[in-house]
Amino acid sequence: MPDVRIDAAPLADSFERLKERFPESILAVAFVKGELSVSIRREDILPVLRFLKHEAGFNALTDIIGIDNLKPVPAAAPVLPTGRTGETPAAPPAPAPQKRFSILYQLYRFPEACRIRIALDLEEGETVDSAVPVYRAADWAEREIFDMFGIAFAGHPDLRRIYMPDEFEGFPLRKDFPLEGRTGGV
Amino acid sequence: MASKAFREIDLNMGPQHPSTHGVLRLKVSIDNEVVLQVVPVLGYLHRGMEKLWESQTYHQIIPLTDRLDYLASLSNNFGYVLAVEKLAGIEVPKRAQYIRVILAELQRVASHLAAIGFMANDVGAMTVLLYGFEARETILDIFETYAGGRLTIHGMRLGGVPFDMDETVAGMIRKVLGTVPKTLTDIEGLLSDNRIWRHRTEGIGIISQSDALENGLTGPCLRAAGMAWDLRRDLPYSSYEDFDFDVPVRTSSDALDRYFVRMEEMRQSLRIVRQALDRLPAGEHIAKVPRVLRIPAGEIYHSIEAPKGELGFFIRSNGTDKPERVKMRSPSFINLQSLELMCKGNLFSDIVGILGSLDIVLGEIDK
Amino acid sequence: MIDPGERHPFLLAKLDQLISWSQKNSLWPFGSGLACCAIEMIATAAAKYDISRFGMELFRASPRQADLFIVAGTVTKKMAPVVRRLWEQMPDPKWVVAMGNCAISGGPFPTYAVLQGVDKIIPVDVYIAGCPPTPQGLLNGLITLQNQIARSHPTLEIFDRDARRTD
Secondary structure, three states: OOOOOOOOHHHHHHHHHHHHHOOOOEEEEEEEOOEEEEEEOHHHHHHHHHHHHHHOOOOEEEEEEEEEOOOOOOOOOOEOOOOOEOOOOOOOOOOOOOOOEEEEEEEEEOOOOEEEEEEEEEOOOOOEEOOOOOOOOHHHHHHHHHHHHOOOEEOOOOOOOOOOOOOOOOOOOOOOOOOOOOOOOO | OHHHHHHEEEEEEOOOOOOOOOOOEEEEEEEOOEEEEEEEEOOOOOOOHHHHHOOOOHHHHHHHHHOOOOOOHHHHHHHHHHHHHHHHOOOOOHHHHHHHHHHHHHHHHHHHHHHHHHHHHHHOOHHHHHHHHHHHHHHHHHHHHHHOOOOOOOOOEOOEOOOOOOHHHHHHHHHHHHHHHHHHHHHHHHHOOOHHHHHHHOOOOOOOHHHHHHOOOOOHHHHHOOOOOOHHHHOOOOOHHHOOOOOOOOOOOOHHHHHHHHHHHHHHHHHHHHHHHHOOOOOOOEOOOOOOOOOOOEEEEEEEEEOOEEEEEEEEEOOOOOOOEEEEEOHHHHHHOOHHHHHOOOEOOHHHHHHHHHOOOHHHHHO | OOOOOOOOOHHHHHHHHHHHHHHHOOOOEEEEEOOHHHHHHHHHHOOOOOHHHHOOOOOEOOHHHOOEEEEEOOOEOOOHHHHHHHHHHOOOOOEEEEEOHHHHHOOOOOOOOEOOOHHHOOOOOEEEOOOOOOHHHHHHHHHHHHHHHHOOOHHHHHHOHHHHOOO
16 A cells, blocks of 8 residues: 555544555555545445544535546547548557546545545446445435436435436436437437 | 325425525425425436536636526636636635635625525515615626626636726725625614514524534535534635634524524625725736646545535546546535425425525536 | 508507507516526516516516516426426417527537527527626517517407417
8 A cells, every 4th residue: 555645634643544444445545735535445435434424523425426437439540631641649558447437425524624535436337335324415416426327326215316307318427428418318 | 094195295396486496396295284205306407517517628617617506606616716726736826816705705795695685585575685686786786897797707717817906896895895784784674683584484494413414514504503614714715814704603503593694694704805805915816827728637626615505626637628527516406405304394384484594506406 | 460561450550559558568577587597587677677667577476377488597408398388378478588598599508408499399589698698688688579569469369379470
């Protein structure tokens, strides 16, 4: 596990205790621009959240953020009118295989005013345990992620679409869903 | 049992309704006027903003954020530009920071005037709506003179503010600092000790402090529940640490307390504006930010204390001039989750008053 | 619809003027305030830009009691059937004003969820551009509508429903 130096004292303390408690769950840590971001294994989200809430004092869930990591396929080299192909740029190094979706939990501790971000990655079709038993504020945020990305949260009390009509087909915020929508969607 | 089946009634409020503050649909289940369940149905104003942002450059997103919380569009601009500046490492000149604070606090006053006006109108006190809007017009005139827009203002840019604060605008602000407190006093005179107002808002829509925190409530509603949570003071941004202001906190957590918190917040905002205007430092009003702004891969979450609550932007960049993902943490969206708890056990006719005291904006909820 | 060359009875023309005068000066708006434009609509109804000068201060909450449908704000595809149903509930004669760029053509949102213009589902009489239009802009649009009503021929509608359009 890379050694990360954290400046804010209460945050450093919470992180040390998290590391102690869940040594195998933590996959990566980053402390950039004053923000601590911890990547964990998908299965361990509930114990980690429980620990952070009840023992580390992160009493507020600010937001849950869903991200689609699908990268666009690079276009073929352009062909100029004279028949010569355009200069192909040097092929970028193959990125590390990344899972399709990421879910980020942004937590906040009041009144010490520290933030921590817990990230997890998952493939299409995998489910995540719902955070509602730990933080009730997760309720609609998870419904929004389900609506926009199609990620199912196991154990959510009422998982259904929140923005799009119930009969809508497709998940709008996925990268392969066009901005203008597909005909016949609604 | 036949008698039970008759007592419960399911009613539908909205999406078109004079008092739902936009296209909100509430499915209400009542038992003889006592509310059992309130289920909001959202999405009637879902415009696909987050998807649209992924195909816009960082600069182009700013006017789109105006349309989120349309009662306080400068706050949306503020939250977004601060997040991008933090991600890109852009330093904002001190003068620009002060001007931003002035604009944001004036916007807070305008937003709260509208909020209290709408809440009072829903409860029946239409005069307060007209008084509030009259005062709001004086503030909107300032925005129109400064940036050209009244409602969707686009009054902040990456790196600062679009124009410098000149004498005309400063003069208008000083005038407003004199006239708006009089309107506030008028409104307080009409409402604060008014028997009908008290009867309709005192003890109505109570949510306990722990429930509030648990459900993610932020903003004036949380401060009315007894928590002194204010991001301007706890995690100061844009030079808020230079200013002296109080954070009003109340304990009864009913609709009346939320009204008091908002009234006091407006006075404190005017206090901040006065300080900022008096001490406006010399300098540039905008930093040099390239028109094609490419931000290397990274992510940031930054939030501000908007009039409605904690407004946050999560941005992940990917090296190009368009973001990979922008997620907005909408205060009204999370606050609305608490509506059911606040309404349970109250009478059906109180729902409108509670919704007014919660102060939601559908543009922000539905994105 | 009267052909300019056709002769129209004098008394009916005078009756037209009387009816259209009373219609245009007492329009009761149905405030379908959907988004940001709704706030400007409310500001127009407030004390500074007083819409009451034009007889329109009575914003009805029920479509059954209104005759002017101001579509103020973005019409999403989820809201479209609701807007259509509300318009159908309004009794004749009714007019529709599309206020704001979103109601005209989807505004700044070319997305999967937004109807690109309310005229795709209901007929519109006046389009008021702006994002949002200022209260002066809205009043200008409403005065345009009043002038349009003044040129109309209500007596023809008694016999022929399609005669309502003046264009």
